[in-house]
Amino acid sequence: MATNETRARTIIYLPLILAVVLILGFYLGQLFHFGNSGFISNSTSDFNKVESILDYIEKEYVDTINRKKLSEETIVSLLQQLDPHSQYIPASELQEVNESLEGNFSGIGVEFNIINDTIVVVSAISGGPSETLGIMAGDRIIKIEGKNVAGIKIKNSDVIKSLRGPEGTLVKVDIRRGKNSNLNFRIKRGEIPIASIDASFMISSEVGYIKVSRFASKTFEEYLEAFGRLTTKGMKKLILDLRGNPGGYLTDAINLADEFLPEGKLIVYTEGKARPKESSYATNKGGWERKDIVVLVDEGSASASEIVAGALQDNDIGTIIGRRTFGKGLVQEQRDLPDGSALRLTIARYYTPSGRCIQRPYSKNLEAYYEEVYDRYEKGELTNKDSSARHFGNDTIKYTTPKGKILYGGGGISPDIFVALDTSAFTSYYTQLMNSGVISKFAFQYCDQNRRSLKQTFSNLDDFQKKFELSETEIKRFKEFSVTEGTQVIEASWRKSFELIRLQLKAQIARNLWGNDGFFKVIEAKDKTVLRAIDELH
Numbered sequence: 433m434a435t436n437e438t439r440a441r442t443i444i445y446l447p448l449i450l451a452v453v454l455i456l457g458f459y460l461g462q463l464f465h466f467g468n469s470g471f472i473s474n475s476t477s478d479f480n481k482v483e484s485i486l487d488y489i490e491k492e493y494v495d496t497i498n499r500k501k502l503s504e505e506t507i508v509s510l511l512q513q514l515d516p517h518s519q520y521i522p523a524s525e526l527q528e529v530n531e532s533l534e535g536n537f538s539g540i541g542v543e544f545n546i547i548n549d550t551i552v553v554v555s556a557i558s559g560g561p562s563e564t565l566g567i568m569a570g571d572r573i574i575k576i577e578g579k580n581v582a583g584i585k586i587k588n589s590d591v592i593k594s595l596r597g598p599e600g601t602l603v604k605v606d607i608r609r610g611k612n613s614n615l616n617f618r619i620k621r622g623e624i625p626i627a628s629i630d631a632s633f634m635i636s637s638e639v640g641y642i643k644v645s646r647f648a649s650k651t652f653e654e655y656l657e658a659f660g661r662l663t664t665k666g667m668k669k670l671i672l673d674l675r676g677n678p679g680g681y682l683t684d685a686i687n688l689a690d691e692f693l694p695e696g697k698l699i700v701y702t703e704g705k706a707r708p709k710e711s712s713y714a715t716n717k718g719g720w721e722r723k724d725i726v727v728l729v730d731e732g733s734a735s736a737s738e739i740v741a742g743a744l745q746d747n748d749i750g751t752i753i754g755r756r757t758f759g760k761g762l763v764q765e766q767r768d769l770p771d772g773s774a775l776r777l778t779i780a781r782y783y784t785p786s787g788r789c790i791q792r793p794y795s796k797n798l799e800a801y802y803e804e805v806y807d808r809y810e811k812g813e814l815t816n817k818d819s820s821a822r823h824f825g826n827d828t829i830k831y832t833t834p835k836g837k838i839l840y841g842g843g844g845i846s847p848d849i850f851v852a853l854d855t856s857a858f859t860s861y862y863t864q865l866m867n868s869g870v871i872s873k874f875a876f877q878y879c880d881q882n883r884r885s886l887k888q889t890f891s892n893l894d895d896f897q898k899k900f901e902l903s904e905t906e907i908k909r910f911k912e913f914s915v916t917e918g919t920q921v922i923e924a925s926w927r928k929s930f931e932l933i934r935l936q937l938k939a940q941i942a943r944n945l946w947g948n949d950g951f952f953k954v955i956e957a958k959d960k961t962v963l964r965a966i967d968e969l970h
Contacts, residue, residue, distance in 0.1 A: 482506065486499060486502065486503060486506075489502070504520065504522060504773075507520045507775070508520050511775075511777075512798055514777075514778065515762060515778050515794055516794050516798055516801045516802070517760065517762050517764055517776075517778055518764065518776060518777050518778045519764075519775075519776050520773065520774075520775055520776075521773060521774045521775075521776065522773050523771055523772030523773040526772065526773060526774055537596060537623075537624055537626065538596060538597060538598060538599040538621050538622065538623055538624065539560075539592075539595050539596040539597070539621055539622075539624050540560065540561050540562050540595050540596075540603060540605070540619045540621055540622075540624075541556060541557040541560020541561050541562045541563060541622065541624045542554075542555070542556050542557065542560070542562045542567060542595070543555045543556075543557065544573070544591065545869075545872070545873070545876060546586065546587075546588065546591070547873055547876060547877070549582065549583050549584070549585060549586070550572050550573075550574070550582045550583070551572065551573040551574075551581060551582070551586065551591055552570065552571070552572055552573075552876065552880075553567060553568065553569055553570065553571040553572075553573065553607075554569060554876065554944065555569050555944075555947065556568065556569070557624055557625070560622060560624050561619050561620055561621065561622045562617075562619060565617055565619060567607065567617065568609070569879075569883070569944065570609070570879075570880050570883065571607045571608070571609050571615075572607060572608040572609075573591075573605055573606070573607055574606050574607065574608050574614075575604075575605070575606035576594045576595065576603065576604070576605055576606075577594070577603065577604050578604060578606075581594070596621070597621050598621065599621055599622055599623055600620060600621065600622075601620070601621050602618050602619065602620055602621070603618075603619050603621060604616070604617070604618050604619075605617045605618075605619055625650070626648065627645075627654060628644060628645050628646050628647065628648040628650070628651040628654055628680075629642060629643065629644055629645070629651070629654040629655060629657075629658050630643040630644070630645045630948050630952065631643045631948045631949045631951070631952035631953070632658035632659075632661065632662060632949070633662075633893075633949050633952075633953050634662060634665050634666070634667065635671065635953075635956070635962070635966065636966070637666060638666060638667065638668040638669055639667070639668075639669045639670070639671060639966060639969055640662035640663075640665070640667035640669070640670050640671070641670075641671045641673065641952075641956065641962070642655065642658050642659070642662070642670065642671070642672055642673065643673040643675075643952060644672070644673065644674055644677055644688075644737075645676070645677055646677055646678060646679065646680045647677070647679060647680030647681045647682075647684045647685045647688075647736040647737070648680055648681060648684070649681055649684070650684075651680070651681070651684040651688070652683075652684040652687040652688055655688060655691075656719075659691075659719060659720070668723070668724070669723070669724040669725070669726075669969040670720060670723070670724065670725045670726070671725075671726050671728065671962065671965045671966075671969070672725060672726070672727045672728070672740075673728045673962075674727060674728060674729050674733045674737040674740065674741065675728050675729060675730040675732060675733060675754060675961070676730065676732035676733065677732070677733050677734070677736075677737040678732065678733075678734045678735060678737070678758075679734045679735025679736035679737055679738075679760065680735070680736050681736065682700075682736055682739065682763075682782075684736070685736035685737070685739045685740050686699050686700065686712050686739070688740055689714070689739065689740045689743040689744065690714045690715055690717065690718055691717075691718045691719050691720050691721075692718060692720050692721060692723075692725055692744055692749055692750065693714035693718060693721065693743065693744070693747055693749060694714060694718070694721050694722065695713075695714055695715055695716040695718075696713055696714060697713065697714040697743075697747050697785070698711060698712075698713055698714075698743075698746075698747075698785040699712045699713060699714055699739070699743045699785065700712055700739050700742070700743060700782055700783065700784065700785070701782070701783050702763050702780040702781065702782045702783070703780055703781060703783065704763070704779050704780030704781065706779065707779055707780045724750070724969050725744070725749070725750035725751075726750060726751050726752075726753055726965040726968055726969060727740065727741050727744060727750060727751070727752050727753070728753055728754050728961055728962070728965060729741050729752060729753075729754040729755070729757050729845060729847060730754045730755045730757070730961075731755055731756065731757065731758060731805055731808060731814065731844075732758065733754075733757040733758060733845075734757065734758035734759075734760040735758075735760045737757065738757045738758070738759075738760065738761070738790055738844065738845050739782065739784075741757065741845045742784035742785070742788065742790060742845050743784065743785060745784075745833070745837075745839065745845065745848065746784045746785040746786040746788070746831075746833055746839070747785055747833070747834070748833050748834055748835040748837065751848050751849060751965075751968050752845065752846075752847040752848045752849070753847055753848065753849045753851060753961060753964055753965050753968065754847045754849075754850075754851055754961055755813075755814055755847065755850065755851065755852075755853065756808070756813070756843065756844045756845070756846055756847070757790070757844035757845040758792075758805070758844055759790055759791060759792030759842075759843050759844035760790075760791060760792075761781050761782050761783075761789045761790045761791030762778045762780075762781055762782075762791055763778065763779060763780040763781065763782055764776040764777060764778050764779070765777055765779045784841075784845075786831040786832065786833060786839060787831060787841075788831050788839060788840070788841030788842075789841050789842065790841055790842065790843065790844050790845055791842070792804065792842060792843045792844060793842070793843075814852065814853040815852045815853050815855060816852065817850045817852065829841065829842075849964065849968065851960055851961040851964050852960075854960050857928060857929050857930075857931055857932040858929065858932070859922075859925035859928050859929045860925065861919075861921075861922045861925035861926065861929060862925070862929040862932060862933065864919050865914060865919055865933065866936075868917060868918065868919055870913070870914045870917045870919055871933065871936050871937055871940055872940050873913075873917065874910050874913050874914075874937065874940075875937055875940030875941045875943070875944060876940075876944055877913075878906070878941060879941055879944035879945060883944075883945070886900075886941075886945060887945065890945075893942065893945075893946045893949065893950055893953055896942060896945070896946075896950070897942070897953055897954055897957060900938060900941075901934075901938070902934065902937060902938065907934070910933075910937065911926070935954070935955065935958055936955075938954050939951045939952075939954040939955045942954045
């Protein structure tokens with residue numbers, strides 16, 4: 433059984449996983465070009481009944497109502513009766529929901545944190561307007577359009593609203609660099625790419641690592657760029673990390689799967705009551721066919737991620753390592769409505785090459801559907817191999833691969849090799865540190881004060897990974913810093929979580945110096961799933 437602390441750990445990331453899985457679901461319909469028969473008709477008797485009731489309420493109800501709000505809540509309630517992934521997106525939210533998957537947005541191109549009530553640049557995005565103008569990590573943004581933004585309890589959402597805007601428009605930003613240097617910039621907003629490849633680097637002389645965080649419109653292009661860079665460094669074996677990837681565009685997922693499958697192999701097919709079966713097959717364009725590959729998955733891998741993993745597993749290509757995936761096998765189609773809102777309706781299911789539908793049951797209610805992911809912790813599925821085997825797949829039907837491997841559907845993709853969730857160093861105290869952002873704040877301040885000396889001491893990321901460790905003095909300073917940030921040190925929990933805390937501090941410092949590659953290279957060096965993948969490839 434999972435402990436309370438194990439369940440607490442899920443609170444750090446599961447709500448985000450569940451929300452993003454819901455939002456990204458509809459993109460599975462993009463490849464198959466399902467017919468759009470125009471706007472939803474309002475001529476049916478059922479729809480007229482709803483309109484009549486709303487008319488009656490608006491005219492006769494004892495108090496004044498907000499008809500638009502009531503109408504939207506009615507639509508939301510209606511869709512919740514169907515399945516967990518059909519949804520209504522209000523006009524006010526649609527752009528933000530779409531943005532991360534469109535692969536870009538318009539802004540000045542900085543990553544930032546709010547530290548000590550001040551907007552601090554973590555990094556200028558490569559190729560963006562801010563990098564071009566020379567804005568640097570550590571710069572403090574103190575004014576935007578002449579308005580003071582330091583020391584006013586500004587929120588992340590307010591910063592984003594101020595700095596983003598239509599491409600080509602100007603925004604005036606005042607920056608403090610160092611103790612006494614004040615700089616003024618007029619920045620022309622431009623198109624800022626949103627990367628979906630979190631990291632790509634060589635783990636050893638032959639093994640490359642690529643982490644895909646979602647399937648956006650430019651994911652496959654990003655993959656090819658990362659792939660090409662690693663092959664020039666001698667990559668002969670590949671670890672493809674899809675853990676925590678909630679899905680996205682089906683087109684890019686199919687293109688990625690095509691990279692690893694011989695020509696003519698089935699990748700995925702979809703079918704629905706009103707939608708005929710449509711299949712997608714591998715072409716002869718794959719760049720990694722019949723070569724060593726391991727795919728990492730977990731309970732946060734959903735939708736398009738499951739298509740890639742299922743396509744390889746069903747065709748006996750590579751090895752799937754990790755834990756059972758989310759289990760999202762429904763296809764949504766979007767209909768845009770006149771007021772700028774949108775309806776995303778489930779119109780088909782997708783199936784892996786062997787015929788598996790990996791969608792898990794949703795007959796009870798939405799709450800039970802999403803609680804099922806939490807239940808896996810409670811039942812010990814994520815920490816115990818035997819328990820995991822009992823829970824893999826809600827479908828009793830057996831499916832067989834060409835080489836005779838037995839598979840099950842109805843509950844996600846079951847990995848070929850199970851790796852338990854490591855909770856040995858996890859405590860509620862560690863959860864507090866992570867949730868409060870204390871570790872990332874300390875790492876940033878440490879780099880802010882020591883950036884030049886760190887770069888001089890460690891010539892590259894590999895050198896840093898091998899040699900860098902925080903001194904006992906700095907560890908003590910971190911403990912004191914955490915208290916000032918409102919997290920009281922619990923000595924027993926500190927001892928239990930110490931190695932994990934130290935690893936996170938080192939990884940966050942590496943991120944400040946070398947970006948996401950720095951963070952993941954440090955973290956994955958101690959990651960048991962990655963280490964198991966390396967063993968499998970050797």
